[in-house]
Amino acid sequence: MSLLRELRREGRLLARDRALGVWVLLTLVLAGAAVLSGLQEVAAQRASLSHMAELDRIDREDAQRKHPDWGSTAYYSFHLTYDAPSNFAFAALGLRDQEPWKHRIRMLALEGQIHERDAGNPVLALTGRFDFAFFAAFVLPLVLIGVLHDLQAQERRAGRHALLMATATGPGRPWRTRALLRGGAVLGAALLPLLAGGVVEGTGLPVLLTASAFVLLYGLFWGVLAYALAARNTASAVILAMLLGLWATFSVVVPASLKAGIDAAVPLPEGADILLTQREAVNDAWDLPKAVTMDAFLARHPEWAPYGEVTTPFAWKWFFAFQQVGDQTAEPLSLAYRAGREARDELAATLVWLAPPARLERALEALASTDLRAHFAYKDRVRAFHGQLRAFYYPLLFKDEPYDPEVLAALPAF
Amino acid sequence: MSVVRQIARDEARYWRRSQLAVAASVLFLLLAVVTLVVTALRISHETTLRAHHQAEAEAAFLAQPDRHPHRMIHYGHFVFRTPPPLARFDPGIDAVTGSALFLEGHRQNSASFAEAGASAYLGGLSWLTPALVYQLFAPLLLIILGHGALAREREGRTLQALASLGITPGQLVLGKGLALGAALGLALIPLVLTVALGVGAGEAFAPALGMIGAYALYLGLWAGVALLFSSVLAERGAVLVALTALWLALTLLLPSLAVNNTERLVPIEGKTEGDLALLSELRKLGDGHNAADPAFAKLKQDLLDQYNVDSVEALPVNFRGIVASKAEADLTETMNRFAEARMRQEAAQNSLLARHGWLSPLLALAEASRALAGTDLANHHRFLREAEALRFDFVQRLNGVHAEGLSYLDDVRRSSDPEAEARTRVSGENWQVLQAFRFEPQAPAARLEAAGESLLILLVWCLGLMLALKRFAGRLAP
Numbered sequence: 001m002s003l004l005r006e007l008r009r010e011g012r013l014l015a016r017d018r019a020l021g022v023w024v025l026l027t028l029v030l031a032g033a034a035v036l037s038g039l040q041e042v043a044a045q046r047a048s049l050s051h052m053a054e055l056d057r058i059d060r061e062d063a064q065r066k067h068p069d070w071g072s073t074a075y076y077s078f079h080l081t082y083d084a085p086s087n088f089a090f091a092a093l094g095l096r097d098q099e100p101w102k103h104r105i106r107m108l109a110l111e112g113q114i115h116e117r118d119a120g121n122p123v124l125a126l127t128g129r130f131d132f133a134f135f136a137a138f139v140l141p142l143v144l145i146g147v148l149h150d151l152q153a154q155e156r157r158a159g160r161h162a163l164l165m166a167t168a169t170g171p172g173r174p175w176r177t178r179a180l181l182r183g184g185a186v187l188g189a190a191l192l193p194l195l196a197g198g199v200v201e202g203t204g205l206p207v208l209l210t211a212s213a214f215v216l217l218y219g220l221f222w223g224v225l226a227y228a229l230a231a232r233n234t235a236s237a238v239i240l241a242m243l244l245g246l247w248a249t250f251s252v253v254v255p256a257s258l259k260a261g262i263d264a265a266v267p268l269p270e271g272a273d274i275l276l277t278q279r280e281a282v283n284d285a286w287d288l289p290k291a292v293t294m295d296a297f298l299a300r301h302p303e304w305a306p307y308g309e310v311t312t313p314f315a316w317k318w319f320f321a322f323q324q325v326g327d328q329t330a331e332p333l334s335l336a337y338r339a340g341r342e343a344r345d346e347l348a349a350t351l352v353w354l355a356p357p358a359r360l361e362r363a364l365e366a367l368a369s370t371d372l373r374a375h376f377a378y379k380d381r382v383r384a385f386h387g388q389l390r391a392f393y394y395p396l397l398f399k400d401e402p403y404d405p406e407v408l409a410a411l412p413a414f
Numbered sequence: 415m416s417v418v419r420q421i422a423r424d425e426a427r428y429w430r431r432s433q434l435a436v437a438a439s440v441l442f443l444l445l446a447v448v449t450l451v452v453t454a455l456r457i458s459h460e461t462t463l464r465a466h467h468q469a470e471a472e473a474a475f476l477a478q479p480d481r482h483p484h485r486m487i488h489y490g491h492f493v494f495r496t497p498p499p500l501a502r503f504d505p506g507i508d509a510v511t512g513s514a515l516f517l518e519g520h521r522q523n524s525a526s527f528a529e530a531g532a533s534a535y536l537g538g539l540s541w542l543t544p545a546l547v548y549q550l551f552a553p554l555l556l557i558i559l560g561h562g563a564l565a566r567e568r569e570g571r572t573l574q575a576l577a578s579l580g581i582t583p584g585q586l587v588l589g590k591g592l593a594l595g596a597a598l599g600l601a602l603i604p605l606v607l608t609v610a611l612g613v614g615a616g617e618a619f620a621p622a623l624g625m626i627g628a629y630a631l632y633l634g635l636w637a638g639v640a641l642l643f644s645s646v647l648a649e650r651g652a653v654l655v656a657l658t659a660l661w662l663a664l665t666l667l668l669p670s671l672a673v674n675n676t677e678r679l680v681p682i683e684g685k686t687e688g689d690l691a692l693l694s695e696l697r698k699l700g701d702g703h704n705a706a707d708p709a710f711a712k713l714k715q716d717l718l719d720q721y722n723v724d725s726v727e728a729l730p731v732n733f734r735g736i737v738a739s740k741a742e743a744d745l746t747e748t749m750n751r752f753a754e755a756r757m758r759q760e761a762a763q764n765s766l767l768a769r770h771g772w773l774s775p776l777l778a779l780a781e782a783s784r785a786l787a788g789t790d791l792a793n794h795h796r797f798l799r800e801a802e803a804l805r806f807d808f809v810q811r812l813n814g815v816h817a818e819g820l821s822y823l824d825d826v827r828r829s830s831d832p833e834a835e836a837r838t839r840v841s842g843e844n845w846q847v848l849q850a851f852r853f854e855p856q857a858p859a860a861r862l863e864a865a866g867e868s869l870l871i872l873l874v875w876c877l878g879l880m881l882a883l884k885r886f887a888g889r890l891a892p
Binding site (some may be wrong): 013030033037040041044048052053054056058059062078080095098099101102104115116117118119120121122123124125126127128129130133134137138139142146152153157226235236237238240241244245248251252253254255256258259260262263268270271272275279280283287288294312313314320337340344347348355357358361362371372407 | 434437438442445448449452463467470471474479481485488490492494506507509510511512514524525526527528531532533534535536537538539540541542544550551554558561562628648651654655658659662666667669670671673674676677678679681682683684685686687689690691693694697760763764767777780784790791794813828829830831832835
């Protein structure tokens with residue numbers, strides 16, 4: 001029998017297979033729902049950001065009108081920083097539900113501000129959103145298992161197995177074609193809504209192709225597993241139970257153990273200690289001789305040494321200097337915290353190959369810039385912006401320039 | 415009755431000979447025990463750590479040297495939410511909410527440093543807790559044990575033989591149900607032991623029993639579903655496929671779809687966005703750092719009239735302290751209005767999500783479980799409210815010291831005159847105004863009440879299934 005004829009025969013059988021039709025339709029509907037809700041969420045986040053940008057500008061201009069001197073302006077001006085969703089974020093919202101992606105920052109010590117968590121409703125975050133990444137990683141394998149596990153047992157029950165084997169040109173021949181066609185139909189139905197969503201959002205073709213390739217590879221992994229077990233001469237119920245066991249192992253047991261193991265292996269400084277250290281340093285400054293604070297500050301900023309003397313009990317340059325010294329004091333802890341999280345993430349990136357569903361999620365989230373790396377990149381941008389604010393205000397404060405609202409037009413913008 | 419018991423005993427014997435049933439049971443118990451031990455260790459470590467931090471924070475506040483009282487308002491205070499005893503079974507939202515909250519004047523901060531943020535990220539289902547093991551995997555165990563219960567008799571054509579012995583379909587279903595009930599009881603043993611540990615650690619009996627009852631109802635419901643499908647569908651394979659599909663829909667798909675639906679029906683704005691709206695509201699109030707703010711003109715005139723003097727300098731109290739106190743009170747009222755609105759919205763989302771339990775019982779169980787453990791949204795809100803009460807209390811007491819403990823003239827000059835500045839420092843003994851903080855979850859009765867609706871949903875599911883079983887058992891007649 002030629003390959004073409006076999007394909008045509010199996011195709012005809014496939015088209016008449018009602019149960020398969022239901023699975024494919026279900027896949028299409030679920031993937032469609034996941035993509036649609038992802039699109040809605042991303043649109044809502046963008047709308048919220050542009051709304052906030054407007055309110056933020058009004059609030060800052062108002063603060064600047066009310067406080068016409070450099071120190072108070074710096075103290076009372078907040079600046080919105082944010083990480084807008086990428087054009088593939090609709091498919092994998094990832095850490096955006098867990099980690100803050102917007103802050104309002106001012107010239108005070110940054111360590112006291114950057115760890116604020118503007119996260120959503122924790123119960124919703126705990127239950128988990130239905131996005132494409134969740135669908136593909138956890139639901140899709142179960143659908144594949146559903147259509148592939150009784151590939152051979154079904155024919156055995158119908159008494160056609162021996163006949164099919166006798167007419168086949170090689171061992172496994174009809175099954176392989178059949179499995180490919182069935183699995184292919186399901187995967188195609190899963191990818192169609194993703195590609196449609198990509199067109200709507202204007203996602204780059206390389207991103208869409210890479211994402212599709214990951215989903216297909218992942219589908220192949222589960223397809224091969226299901227196919228291999230389906231060849232066993234056992235009741236289909238036993239095959240199904242074994243596949244369910246594998247699903248639970250890969251989806252939950254392995255990732256949960258890896259998480260617990262990695263967290264235990266890589267200790268992290270207490271987050272609360274960063275805040276406590278920074279706050280103690282900032283508050284101690286009020287009682288320390290001014291020179292102690294200024295020396296610590298000038299060690300970082302020797303350029304301000306000629307203006308570094310403070311003679312009054314209060315001066316804005318000293319106030320902001322001790323804010324920065326607060327950051328400097330907490331810096332080792334903060335860096336260690338960040339390094340620890342990065343070390344945990346690197347380990348997770350390596351070991352996650354043991355848990356294919358989590359591997360797929362991480363791959364899609366990396367493409368969507370909703371992973372830890374993107375989160376850190378955002379925080380780096382916030383830190384850089386805060387640095388620009390300092391660079392803007394320090395000359396005005398230290399040189400004691402006369403207040404001129406025109407100068408504020410050059411205020412750094414995020 | 416002895417017939418029913420005999421059927422149950424035979425079913426149990428069948429399981430003991432079935433590799434699949436034995437393997438599934440052993441794996442489930444192993445998973446449950448390991449997760450329980452890991453979680454219990456983690457929670458007890460967290461409890462000690464947070465209690466330690468709390469004590470440290472209080473000691474640090476009290477040990478502050480003499481200084482201007484307003485400085486202590488900005489020095490602020492930390493409070494920590496310690497997990498309740500049953501958190502070792504269901505940590506609930508503990509990991510996804512920050513557990514440390516910084517309290518200071520003029521601001522309501524958000525709780526920072528959630529554990530979920532610091533952990534290695536391994537995908538959406540990697541936060542395995544004992545509660546989740548029971549919510550997700552115990553139903554699978556019951557499906558594997560129960561799918562063949564009646565379909566097997568039909569496939570093996572033994573129904574006729576059983577009928578000829580005078581066994582009615584009702585007795586048959588009852589017997590199989592009894593066996594599944596016993597299996598369910600065994601599966602619950604690790605849960606019962608953990609809950610008992612919780613009682614040992616100070617939990618009341620009622621929520622502990624409620625917890626066991628909630629999971630028994632939920633698992634009973636799944637046993638009922640398994641029996642129902644097993645008695646209606648012809649083949650064992652088909653029963654298992656149908657039950658797996660149902661499990662997929664009820665425990666994996668519907669809960670996360672319900673999250674999307676909840677967000678669509680009750681949209682909520684983030685804290686940053688809410689804060690911005692709050693700020694535009696606050697602009698209408700006076701700035702408490704600036705006693706010259708026109709917003710305080712009336713306050714000033716009232717005070718001058720009350721003490722019958724012409725200038726603030728002549729007042730027997732420090733006008734700056736009075737202004738700070740008034741500003742804080744006005745500000746707090748506005749902040750609380752926003753915070754309460756936001757909490758109401760979150761609570762509305764929460765109860766809508768739990769009401770999706772009519773479609774997916776897992777959502778009802780999850781809510782009941784968190785509520786009984788004291789790790790639900792309501793208890794987090796309780797923490798936030800208690801922390802806010804503490805914040806307002808110490809800030810206002812310090813403002814009281816500011817108004818009465820130092821002179822207005824010194825206060826005005828302290829930024830430029832070092833001697834005046836020295837006189838504005840009040841004794842560190844004043845810091846005793848800070849009250850001790852220890853978070854306790856809601857009282858047992860309140861927690862049971864909070865879980866009530868979800869428990870009712872589970873009960874209705876169970877009753878519905880029993881009725882359906884009664885109705886369809888007749889089909890088992892040969």
